[in-house]
Structures are given as C-alpha cells and as structure tokens.
Amino acid sequence: MNTIEKFNEHVMGTYGRYPLVLEKGEGRSASGEDGKLYIDFGSGIGTNSLGYCDEDWADAVCRQARAVQHTSNYYYTKVQADFAAKLSEVTGYDKMFFGNSGAEANECAIKIARKYSFDKYGKDAKRYNIITLTNSFHGRTLTTLSATGQDVFHNYFFPFTEGFLNAETNNISDLRNKIDNTVCAVMIEFVQGEGGVNPLDKAYVDELFRICAEKDILVIADEVQTGAGRTGTFLASEQFGVKPNITTLAKGVAGGVPVGICLADEKCGEVLTKGTHGSTFGGNPLACAGGLAVVTKVSSEGFLDEVCAKGEYFRKKLAEIPDVEGVDGLGLMLGIRLKGKSASEVCGKCFENGLLVLTAKDKLRLLPPLNITYDEIDTGIEILRRSL
Ligand SMILES: Cc1ncc(COP(=O)(O)O)c(C=O)c1O
Structure with missing residues (x-):
C-alpha cells in the first residue's frame, strides 16, 4: 500500500488533496516522495512565513524540544x-x-x-x-x-x-x-x-x-x-x-x-x-x-519594506500576463482575477508544472513565504504564465 492509499484508509476525507506526498522542504521549495520539486507560492496557506526549515527558526524549535x-x-x-x-x-x-x-x-x-x-x-x-x-x-x-x-x-x-x-x-x-x-x-x-x-x-x-x-x-x-x-x-x-x-x-x-x-x-x-x-x-x-x-x-530592520517591495514586484509581473485581469490584496497577500479561466483548473495546471498556488472563491490566491527571493518570484510567475 502506498502512502496515499494508507492515508486515505485511516484519515477522514475532509479535504480535497492533490496527489502529492510532501517529503521535504528547503527555502521556498518543497519536494515530493518522487523527488519532484515545487516552488511554493502558498506557504501552507500563509503559514510557513519564513519558507521551509529556515535555519534560525528550526534551531530555535529544536533547541526548545531538547530543553x-x-x-x-x-x-x-x-x-x-x-x-x-x-x-x-x-x-x-x-x-x-x-x-x-x-x-x-x-x-x-x-x-x-x-x-x-x-x-x-x-x-x-x-x-x-x-x-x-x-x-x-x-x-x-x-x-x-x-x-x-x-x-x-x-x-x-x-x-x-x-x-x-x-x-x-x-x-x-x-x-x-x-x-x-x-x-x-x-x-x-x-x-x-x-x-x-x-x-x-x-x-x-x-x-x-x-x-x-x-x-x-x-x-x-x-x-x-x-x-x-x-x-x-x-x-x-x-x-x-x-x-x-x-x-x-x-x-x-x-x-x-x-x-x-x-x-x-x-x-x-x-x-x-x-x-x-x-x-x-x-x-x-x-x-x-x-x-x-x-x-x-x-520585525527586524527593513524586512517589512522588502515584503512591500516584493508585493509590488509580483503585481508588476502579473500585470504583464495577458490572462490576468487584475490583482487584489495587500503586500504578499494577492488575489488574481483571471480573464475567463477557472482558478481551480489553473491551480491544478500549476501543480502539474511544479508550482503550488491557492484559490479563494473565483481568484487565484498567492501567499508566498515572506522571504521569497526575486529569482523565485520570476521562476514561479513563468510557471504560472505557462500554466495559464
Ligand atoms: C481569517 C481567518 N480566520 C480564522 C481562520 C481559521 O484558522 P484555523 O484554521 O487555524 O482555525 C482562518 C483560516 O483560514 C482565516 O483565514
């Protein structure tokens, strides 16, 4: 029995899940059991704010676990x-x-x-x-x-x-x-x-x-x-x-x-x-x-200025995609209105192409890690453009 079959046998089916067993994360990317890499624009619904296994964060939690x-x-x-x-x-x-x-x-x-x-x-x-x-x-x-x-x-x-x-x-x-x-x-x-x-x-x-x-x-x-x-x-x-x-x-x-x-x-x-x-x-x-x-x-010096700057950068790049009608939200909480495309279908296509995104009602929703880099934004947006 593989992991997904075992999981479904015992865990209540309250969620619609993608067929992905996330095994490891590093920085702003996660990889599945099969080794496939995904750039994460969803952060586990806005939760992994410093991406996966940030060194200071992981050190703090591990140190505490040993105390x-x-x-x-x-x-x-x-x-x-x-x-x-x-x-x-x-x-x-x-x-x-x-x-x-x-x-x-x-x-x-x-x-x-x-x-x-x-x-x-x-x-x-x-x-x-x-x-x-x-x-x-x-x-x-x-x-x-x-x-x-x-x-x-x-x-x-x-x-x-x-x-x-x-x-x-x-x-x-x-x-x-x-x-x-x-x-x-x-x-x-x-x-x-x-x-x-x-x-x-x-x-x-x-x-x-x-x-x-x-x-x-x-x-x-x-x-x-x-x-x-x-x-x-x-x-x-x-x-x-x-x-x-x-x-x-x-x-x-x-x-x-x-x-x-x-x-x-x-x-x-x-x-x-x-x-x-x-x-x-x-x-x-x-x-x-x-x-x-x-x-x-x-809250350290300059961190939130960077969040604002990256939010603006996302908006600028997204506005260049023909299928994007507009972008709502603040900072790195972004809702993308699409021209005549289903957000959930696009979300599925992104997944196939190695990008994790979310939906909110009829919009695509992005909640990337707050420390995402400009290179990662560029790579992720290219996958999104291709998926659209
Ligand atoms: C605004 C808001 N309030 C409350 C909740 C519920 O949080 P939790 O799932 O941690 O109970 C959510 C979760 O999506 C949320 O977005």
Whole structure:
C-alpha cells in the first residue's frame, strides 16, 4: 500500500488533496516522495512565513524540544514570557492569550467581547450579539462557523451558536441599521482571505471604528491570515490607521508550528480572569520558540519594506500576463482575477508544472513565504504564465 492509499484508509476525507506526498522542504521549495520539486507560492496557506526549515527558526524549535517541550499552564516558561514581550513590543498590545489555531484565537476574542459586556452592563442587558461581515471566514468550530458570514458554511451541524448578526461588507448604512443595544462587538477581516482577497474600504473602516467607539462596542480584528507581516505591515490594521480592541493571530506568526493568539487592549485585556478560559497546549514552548524566531525576523530592520517591495514586484509581473485581469490584496497577500479561466483548473495546471498556488472563491490566491527571493518570484510567475 502506498502512502496515499494508507492515508486515505485511516484519515477522514475532509479535504480535497492533490496527489502529492510532501517529503521535504528547503527555502521556498518543497519536494515530493518522487523527488519532484515545487516552488511554493502558498506557504501552507500563509503559514510557513519564513519558507521551509529556515535555519534560525528550526534551531530555535529544536533547541526548545531538547530543553522543555511542554509544561501545562500550571507553570511559567521563559520562552512564553519572551514571545509575549516581543509580540507586545511589535504590536502595542500589552495582554494576550495563547491557544493553538485561528479558530481558537477567535473563540477567545468572542468570549472576551461577551464577558466585557456581561461585566459592565450585567446579564439582563443581553448585550451579547456580535456583528460579522458578509463573505467573512472565522474558522471551523461551531461558534466560529456561526460567526462566518457565508451561508455555505451554515449547514449540517444545527443548532449553530446564537448571537451573530451579519452586516454587508463595506456598507456602512447596513452596519448602522444592525447596531442596537444588544451588540457587544463587531468582527472584521481587513482583507477577507477565504472570501476572495478583498480589502475593506478605508472610509468604511474609519466610520466603523468611530461608531463602535461612540457606543462602547468592541472591534475584533481577525488577522489570522493578514497578520504577522503578510500584508507588508506587522498588522494590517496599521495600514488602516486604527487599533482594534482585540486582534487575533495564527497561521504565519509561528512559521509552521500551531499557535493562535488573542491580543487585547487596555479596555478588555483584563476581562478573562482565573478559571474563565484555558487550553492545554496554549503557549506551548515549541510554538513560542518558533513564534519568537518568526516575530524577531519579521520585525527586524527593513524586512517589512522588502515584503512591500516584493508585493509590488509580483503585481508588476502579473500585470504583464495577458490572462490576468487584475490583482487584489495587500503586500504578499494577492488575489488574481483571471480573464475567463477557472482558478481551480489553473491551480491544478500549476501543480502539474511544479508550482503550488491557492484559490479563494473565483481568484487565484498567492501567499508566498515572506522571504521569497526575486529569482523565485520570476521562476514561479513563468510557471504560472505557462500554466495559464
Ligand atoms: C481569517 C481567518 N480566520 C480564522 C481562520 C481559521 O484558522 P484555523 O484554521 O487555524 O482555525 C482562518 C483560516 O483560514 C482565516 O483565514
């Protein structure tokens, strides 16, 4: 029995997978069991932010594995303290909670928002509703599926968690109409990733923040996909000139070890008290060691300028391809609109030709490692042109 047959015999079939057994990665390329090499413009969905097995990152994780790999949260670890302090310095948030995934970080954000209102306005106020936006994606747990603003995800698993309302993305009057005294938070993605790589309008964001501040409604930014340098600033919120009360991170922030982080500002950073939240693996030393290596590198002098420059370079090169209608997104989070071609078919062709890319709705989506080189961009784009 080969690896794929063995895998399919035992692992639930929840994913559509390419017939590729990834065996090894180096830099921005991965190779399969058969030795075939692939340039990776997907980074394991924006997660391998420093590519495969970056030396500093791998050293940090291996060193930690030989020291202490797990402790439970009954004890302290230096690596969690160091990672938290570094994240605080880079993001400006003093308080955070560590979990293991994007969905878990968002669950934490939702609990903070509801408890903030419970503590301040009391149980009888029933101020627990959270507004999310159409076309959003917030995760696969029951509550984050309920938060997700796409009906295609609201099936099979009834009953869903109550207390989520949907407002139309970039439509400020719809948001105003949906806000009443039962709303405790509005949850947004600055660039909707799974929804098709669509950035929010700056004017919409400004007004949303103004209304929420006026009504003591918390703003939650789901930066699971956009965070940790992906859009050219450490947080996408920096480009919009706003600071959400809560920001969630996951995917790229620890370079490929599982982590989910919920950052909270001075208004709500003390809301979760002893016994109100927890996670066995949360703040795991291996994840914190990987995270510290990533955040140190991504926040080092000039790194994010390079991310912006490479994002511009991608756009320029992609615009030269006749089948490309346009490119959406920010930094190295790119959504390619194609002229009359199916994104999933092109994705399959790229795979055959040795390039890993993603789709988001009807677009091709690129989330390359943040340290990709110009030569690798050129080679990958040539494969994409050929595949188109
Ligand atoms: C914006 C956003 N939020 C949440 C999630 C869920 O993250 P995870 O799969 O780590 O639970 C994703 C995953 O794609 C995402 O893009």
